[in-house]
Structure formats: C-alpha cells, structure tokens
Amino acid sequence: MESWLEINRIETAADLARCLGRPSALRELTELAESWIEPESSAIPAFTTLAGVGLDLGVYHEFGCMSHGIRRAQVNELLGAVSHYFDRVILDDALGHQLRQHRNSRRSILLECAYAFGSSLLALRSAGALDLVSFTEKQHLDEDRAEETFGPAEFHALRGELVPRLLEESTIWLKRERGHGSSYILEHRGIPNRTFNILPKAVRKSRTRERQRAAADDVAQRQLWWLHRDLTTARLFDAPITLATSLQAELLHSLRTLRGGVDLSLDVRLPILRGIPPAELIRLRRDEEPAFLKFRAALRAAMRLDSTEPASGRQVQRDLIEPELANITQRLKTAESAFARKAGYGVTLGIATAACGLLLGPVALVTAGVGAAIAAAYTAESKLIDERRDAKLSDMYFVWRAMH
Secondary structure (H helix, E strand, O other), rough: OHHHHHOOOOOOOOHHHHHHHOEEEEEHHHHHHHHOOOOOOHHHOOOOEEOOOOOOOOOOOOOOOOHHHHHHHHHHHHHHHOOOOEEEEEEEOOHHHHHHHHOOHHHHHHHHHHHHHHHHHHHHOOOOOOOEEEEEEEOOOHHHHHHHHHHHHHHHHHHHHHHHHHHHHHEEEEEOOOEEEEEEEEEEEOOOOEEEEOOOHHHHHOOOHHHEEEOOOOOOHHHHHHHHHHHHHHHHHOOOOOOOOOOHHHHEEEEEEEEOOOOOOOOOOOOOOOOOOOOHHHHHHHHOHHHHHHHHHHHHHHHHHOOOOOOOOHHHHHHHHHHHHEEEEEEEHHHHHHHHHHHHHHHHHHHHHHHHHHOOOOOOHHHHHHHHHHHHHHHHHHHHHHHHHHHOOOHHHHHHHHOO
C-alpha cells in the first residue's frame, strides 16, 4: 500500500479517506497486493524483531482499532518499544491478507481495513520509520486447531493456567442476542481492548458462572492461537518477538518453562525514553550512529541475551543506564560550573587590573595575579572540553544525548 500512497500523493488522513472513496480504490489495492513479493528471511538484518499481536498494527482482531488517531498512537507505542535497539521490525501484512484471501468480504469492511492500514503507514512515514519496517503475512491458521499447533500437553497446561486467571481477574458481561443465543464481553488488564464473541450453543442456557467460564475458555483459546501464530512466524525469520501485553508475556514465560528454557521473546523497552518522540529518536540514531551502535552493544551485553534468563530493559536501565547518566550529568555540571566561575573571576580581575594600571601604573604582583587567573580559566576550559569528550565516549552517550 505504500506505493499506492505515493502514486496518489496521499499525505494526510483526509487525503486517504478521499482516495479510498474512489470506486477503483479496492481494485488498485488488490492488484498491488497480488503482485507483492514476500521478503526472504535471508534479507532480514541481524537486529530484527517480530512485532507480536497488539504491536503488529493488525486490523482484524481485538487488538486492532480503525481510527486514525489511535493508529498513530499504536505506531508511537511500537516505535517506542523497538526503535532504540532493532534495525528492522516485521509487521503483519494484514491488509494484503484481507485483499488476497477475503476479497469477497463486504466492501465496507475492506475499506475500513485499508483506512486503518493506510493510517499506520502515514504515521510510520511521519516518524521517518518506513525503512525500519518490513511486512509479512503472518501464519493464518484455524483458531480451532490451537491444540494441534501447540501440542496437547502444552496446550492443556497453558489453557489450565489461563482460564482460572481470566475468571478471577476479568470483568465479564453476558448478554442475550436476538437470534444468536448468548454473547459475552470480557475485559482484562492484560488485553488492550475488550473481547467480544458469541457463546457456544451448548452453554447458552447454562448458569451464569458456567457461561462466564465458557467465555474465559474462549478467550484463552484465542490468546493461545495468537501466541502460536506469532511463534510460528518468528521461527521463519529466526527473530525474537516483541510483545505488547503482559498477558502474552506471561504465557510465553510459561511456555518457555515447559519447553526447557528456550528464549522466545525480547523486551528492550526503556521507560527512560518514553517521553521522547519516536521521530526524534530515529533522527538521532542516524545522526549519532557511532554512539547508537556503541550503546546497543552495551545494552545487548548487559541484557545477557545469550543466557537462558536474559535481563529486561527495565533492569538494565536501573542497574546500568541511570547510574551512568547521573555520572555524565554530574561531571559535566561540575566542569561547567568551574569554568564559569574561573572565567568570571578572570574577567573581573582583568577589569580591576586595568583600573589600577591607569591610576598606579604597572605592578608586577598584579600582573602575576592576572596571569594566574587566566591560567585557571584556561585549565577549567580544558577540563570542560575533556569531560565533554569523555561523555561522547561513554556507552550511554546516545541515551544522554536523546534526553538533552
């Protein structure tokens, strides 16, 4: 769709809506989707991650939302999670899948998906991040086959852990649907949006608690399906998954335990960078590339990515980044203060000496004092220059520069 945006000179959400309103829009997009070539895994850079469900900018599940403003917020969340570490982020080609596999869907649904996907691309372009992303069609498997794809033992273990948690921690609303029996809405802190679905016929007339359990079980199976879908796609590219939700992270942790400590995801989020606009961070990593590469190497080493229990970005921030940033800031402040004090003293003494010279004539002692003050100011300036140079040599200079 990126080329379609360029061909039609689409710059804003209003441009996007106007162009999608043309009768030929879906035909043009379908032709582009059918001619699109899947990127080969060998062409993916070493520092690559797969954006998990909720971060992958999908447009067809409970994690997706179609409004332009929310899509922009989702792009910012994605870039905030990955742009300070990875060279490439693999996203789901959700629109391509819809146009290739579900072209007979209602026109309004396809246009809604196209608008959401186009809004994401506009936000990525605005942040200067289009060259950081690649799109692939994630594995689209039958949700009813979640047990087969995980294996019975793993599936039942994860399902048995998740259903009671959802029952205890969620708010579940039950509703009678005309002509459809019963439906549910489930809200959980680990799932960004509310989940809605129709309950199976077998439980529609059951007691409330049984229907709530059926709702929790349905959500658990869907969560496990999303998780398996991400794992299957990540293996194709030999890339770790960056997850969006705490619930998915906890499920992956449980799965890693079941499988004997295989590393499946990577969380490099740094809360300290949260307030920095992604566009600014991406510009900085290009302008300060040597500092960025040095920081990334230090971050990778500190996270112990080759171990079975890697540290999180939050842990590294607390143990390494924050102390080093405080050290850089303190040293620069001390040097700048000393330079300002010595330089100010030298200027004051120089003015006083000039006045004395006019009144009393040259005095060797005064001249010596002026020389000492100038020398002290020069020494302070040299110290400030050295501290600034040392700051640039620090592994954490990229972060310090981003915050200043």
